[in-house]
Each structure stands twice: as C-alpha cells, then as structure tokens.
Amino acid sequence: MSAFKDFDTTWVMVVDIDKCTGCGACMAACQTENNIAPQPDASNKLRTVSWMTVYELSNKMPFPDHDMAYLPRPCMQCGNPPCVSVCPVIATDKNENGGIVSQIYPRCIGCRYCVAACPYHARVFGWYDPVWPEGMQKTLTPLTSTRPRGVVEKCNFCHHRLNLAKDAARAQGKNPEDLEDGAYKPSCAEICPTGAISFGDAKNAKHKVHELIKSPNAFRLLERLGTKPQVYYYSKREWVRRQGDNYLKSEKV
Amino acid sequence: MEKKSGKAGGVGGFILLFLVGLVGSLIVGWVVFPSLLFSQKTQPIRFSHTVHAEQGMECEQCHYLTEDGQFMGLPSTESCADCHPDETGEDTPNGKEIDKFVNEYGKTGAQVPWLVYQYQPDNVFFSHSAHQGFQCTDSGCHPPVETMDAPPVYEENRITGYSKQTMKMWQCERCHAQMGTSNACYVCHK
Numbered sequence: 276m277s278a279f280k281d282f283d284t285t286w287v288m289v290v291d292i293d294k295c296t297g298c299g300a301c302m303a304a305c306q307t308e309n310n311i312a313p314q315p316d317a318s319n320k321l322r323t324v325s326w327m328t329v330y331e332l333s334n335k336m337p338f339p340d341h342d343m344a345y346l347p348r349p350c351m352q353c354g355n356p357p358c359v360s361v362c363p364v365i366a367t368d369k370n371e372n373g374g375i376v377s378q379i380y381p382r383c384i385g386c387r388y389c390v391a392a393c394p395y396h397a398r399v400f401g402w403y404d405p406v407w408p409e410g411m412q413k414t415l416t417p418l419t420s421t422r423p424r425g426v427v428e429k430c431n432f433c434h435h436r437l438n439l440a441k442d443a444a445r446a447q448g449k450n451p452e453d454l455e456d457g458a459y460k461p462s463c464a465e466i467c468p469t470g471a472i473s474f475g476d477a478k479n480a481k482h483k484v485h486e487l488i489k490s491p492n493a494f495r496l497l498e499r500l501g502t503k504p505q506v507y508y509y510s511k512r513e514w515v516r517r518q519g520d521n522y523l524k525s526e527k528v
Numbered sequence: 529m530e531k532k533s534g535k536a537g538g539v540g541g542f543i544l545l546f547l548v549g550l551v552g553s554l555i556v557g558w559v560v561f562p563s564l565l566f567s568q569k570t571q572p573i574r575f576s577h578t579v580h581a582e583q584g585m586e587c588e589q590c591h592y593l594t595e596d597g598q599f600m601g602l603p604s605t606e607s608c609a610d611c612h613p614d615e616t617g618e619d620t621p622n623g624k625e626i627d628k629f630v631n632e633y634g635k636t637g638a639q640v641p642w643l644v645y646q647y648q649p650d651n652v653f654f655s656h657s658a659h660q661g662f663q664c665t666d667s668g669c670h671p672p673v674e675t676m677d678a679p680p681v682y683e684e685n686r687i688t689g690y691s692k693q694t695m696k697m698w699q700c701e702r703c704h705a706q707m708g709t710s711n712a713c714y715v716c717h718k
Contacts, residue, residue: 371712379713381651420651420718435718438653442597445657 279355279503284373284452286432287477288464289487290347292510294471295329297345301463301472302327305349308433308462309419312405322402326350326430327463334514344515346508347472349463350397350430351496352376354503358389358398366427372452373476374505375432383426390427394497395504398429432474433461456482477505494519494528566683566692572641573633574625577673587664587674599656602642609634643682645693646670653718669695 305311305327314323332344356369356376366382367389369375390398404424407415415421418435422428440459441451449455456475464472475482487493488507494516495504510516516528590603608629615630616623633640646669648654665672671680671693683692697716704711 368713371710371714375714377713377717379651379717381649417650418718420649431714434714435653438655438718439596439598442655442657444597445655445660446593446595446597451658 280369280374281354282372282374283478285477285505286352286373286375286437286459287475287484287488287505287507288349288432288461289473289484289493289507289509291471291473292332292344292346292508292515293512294469295345295347295467296469296471297329297331298468299329300466300468301347302329304462304466305430307414308416310405310415310421312403312407312421313411315403315406324399324401324428326397326399326428328396332515332518342512342514344510344512347463348395348397348496349432349461349506350376351395351502351504351506352432354505355501357392357394357502361388361392363388373437375434375437376429377434378427378429378431380420380422380426380428385425385427387427394500394502398427400427401425430461433463436461453479492516496520565686567686569643569682569684571643571679571682573629574621574678576622576625576677577679578675578677579622581674593657593660597655597657601644601656602640605633605637605639608640643684643691645680645682645691646695647691648694649690651717653716 302325306325309326311324311326317323327347327349330346330348332346334340334342336342352369352375354374356367359367359369359376362368363386364382364384366380366384367376367378369377371377385400387400390400401422401424405421418439437459440454444451444454444458454476456479460474461472464474473484473487475484477484477488479485484507487509490509492511493507493509495507496519498504499520508515508519513528519528522528590607592600594600612626612630612634615627617627618624629640632638659669662669664670665674673679680693684690685692700716701711703709704715709715
C-alpha cells in the first residue's frame, strides 16, 4: 500500500448520522449532478451505478429498544487509498491539493482491481452503455464528463464544483487556494434537507468541519484499516459508532 | 542451364527497392495520410478581426470573463446585432458578409455555429480565469487573429472530430511543468 498523502488543503465531509432521515435526496442530487444515466434495471443492485449510497443501520434489538439509522456513503477519498496502489494504468491517483482521489475514465481499462480493493464499495463499474431516454438528455450537464460502458467510476466530491469555486474566487480577486467556508460544496451536501452533510477544509480553522472532526462523537469507517478516509461520521449514539468498525464486545467506542 | 544473376546486381536492386519503399512510405505517412485525415472547413461567416480591431474595439468586448470567473468565448448573435442590426446593402465583400449575417442569423435569432479551434474533449476542464496572466496569442495558445482579415481554415480530424489546432495534453503538461504548476490529473480533468 502506498504511503499516507497529506496536503495543505484537505477537503472533508462530515455526515451527522443523527440528522440523516434516509430520504435519499443526496443520491438523487448526485445522479443528476454527475450525469449518471437512468439504469436499465435499477432493481439489480449488483449492476447499478450509484456514487452515493444510503445504507440502513439497525441496532438489532427487539422492541422497545430497537433503533435505526441511515448512513450515506460517498467515496471516502482515503488519505491512503487502497484503490490507487492497485491500478495498473494510473487511471486513479491522489495527487492534487485537497486530497480528492481522481478517476480518469478514458485511461481506465476496466480491470476492476480498484473495485475489489476498495473496502467501502465506493467504486462502481459501468455494465451498460449510458443511455438517456428521449427528452431526458436535457438533464445532462457539461460540467461532468459522461462515462462509456466498461470503466470504473466513483464519487469525486463534485470536483467540478471545486474548479468553479476557484474560478469565482479568482474573478473576485480572492485566493483560489484558500476558499471561504461554503464556497465549495458537493451537490449532496447542498441538497440535504436536514443539513446532515457538512463540507469544508479540515486544515482551515475558519471552516466548520475543522472543529466537527475533533468531536469524540466523530468517527470514520473501518478506521483501523489505516485508510485514513476524508469522510467523517458523527453520532451521539454509541451503537452507531460501534458499527463503523469491527469492534470486540469488550472494546469501548 | 539457367544463368544466375550477378550477386552484386541483386543487392543493388534490393537497396533500390528498399529506398523506393522507404520514400513512398514517408510520403504516405507525412503528406498523404495527414491530408486525408483532416477535412478543411470554413467559418459560417468570414469574420474579419482586423476590421473590428481597426475600429478600436478591445478583445474583451466580445471575449470576456463573467463575474463568477467563467469565460464567454463567443459573442451571441444578439451582441453582434447590437452593431449590425440592418443590412448594409453594400456591394463590397465585407458588406456582403455582414448582410449574410443579418439575413441568416440576426433576423432569425439563430446563433452562428462558429467553429472553435480550441475546443477540448469532454473530460477536460480548462479555466481561462486561471490563465489570465498569459497573452492569448504570444503564449502560443491562440492564432493571432487580430491581424487576420479572414478566419484561419478549420481543420477537423475525420476520425475524432476534434480540431487540429486543439491543444494537446503534452502541451498543457509541458507548460505546467515549466511553470512549476501541479500536473495532478484533476487539475485539468473532470
């Protein structure tokens, strides 16, 4: 595995699981923002393309102690990405300030090593040609390139929005490498009706996420693998935090 | 008994054949194939940059950055029609070209399908606002159109559909490397 990569700017997402209602607006916003074509058979979950998936968590207790939660899962943009080191053609890399793991579709040969390497199931393979039914092509955006069948794709924190935010900062005479809090936000964070998704630069003390990730209630998924994800979750419920990794019964989370 | 040809003559013939083949392939590879590969297209309107520059117009009047830093590369039919609302009726080449614009686009409101020499593939994000410090033509990105009375010929690659003049990835990368700018994938790709 490659070494941990650190950057001056680290874009992180913090998802407050206690606020998430599982409505799926983030998934819908992601699909339209990133030109994900309507699926030929959306019921076949092994072959659907989804960059952002909401998982349902349960504490598996009988009534009246039963409790549940929802966990939206984008790409974790790992600090130590397992997908990057296995790519034989360097179609994916973590080399830009901000730490977003890039995926270059024309370079991808569709070997799917990265899909197997990702412990978060964040990467998906395009099994079908992207087809927009008559009229629906109007939803296409020029900001994201479409992917052909046979390549791997994944969430990139709506990277085009970062480029646009930098352009806007330049036009206003501001430093594009020091964006204000909220100047750059992925579409899922923008659409979330309960405001469960926060986004910002973890290295910038002026950004809200800088403090959020220091909370004892903040955790990351499978943290002990050492992947150092840039997506944090937040929950005051101990059973939710416990599901973030494989803990022994004796361990406190 | 059959007479064998001289050994030296056989080698000479082989070298001659080899040279003919070599020159032939070079001509095919350097001249014939490129001329077949690119089709030549002319702009829908023979727009003269010199005439407009002589009027004292600045480049930024038509090619400008918006407040949010996005580049408006081509002026709309409406902004051209601001100065050219009616036919000139002139018999000069320039007058006829203006009349062509007025009749075909100005009056119908259709946008002129300009051929853009620099259009990049779908997965490239190019930011003009990040490159404001460079001269448009002196840095080698755009042809010096302000000195051209007719737009250059647009050469389209018959296989890919891209313009021949489109900047190639190695050119972007070389300049980024020379300037000490990051060549990370997502700096330019989307």
